[in-house]
Amino acid sequence: MSDIEKAAQDAVTAARQSEQFAVMLAALQATQQAPATPPPAPVQQSSGSAGKWIGIGVGASVFLLTVALSAVAVAISAVSLTICVLVLRSVWHDVRKGR
Template sequence: MSDLNKASQDAIDAAANSEQVALVLAVLQAQQITQAQQAPVPPAPVVQQSGGAAKWIGIGLGGSALLLAVAVSAVAVAISAVALTICVLILRSVWQDLRKG
């Protein structure tokens, strides 16, 4: 093979290689474009922890204080009702004594 034939064959091979490289680059660019157009994947939902023991101890103490306040209020209402009943009975007795003369 002469140098001219060898050079022309090398030029043909180079042209074919550059066409293949251009085709591969076009495919890669098309893949990048389609990946950019796809919607991003949403992140996985984050599971929140329920809290520690201190939270539940606080809830227990708060609930106990609330129930204690309700109980004291109920006792106060009961004492007030008894006192009012005694006052009404005494006033009724006094009124009857005044009417009898």
């Protein structure tokens, strides 16, 4: 197996590990953020249910935007970590070869 094939295989392995790491971080963030939300305030009973559904829609939208931004942050972190690991691995191989 040539060096290029080994490097490609290592890159694929690192990418898989970064994806698994990103999923674990997302799950960890989700569990940490769930209890941090304050309990909902008591709502006055109203004659119509439109206000209740608007409030639910707004709350769900804010929650989903938070989850989406967290996922983007985790993905950026995973890509950065992968690139850092690949560069350090390359430097380490060069040092071991005496270049």
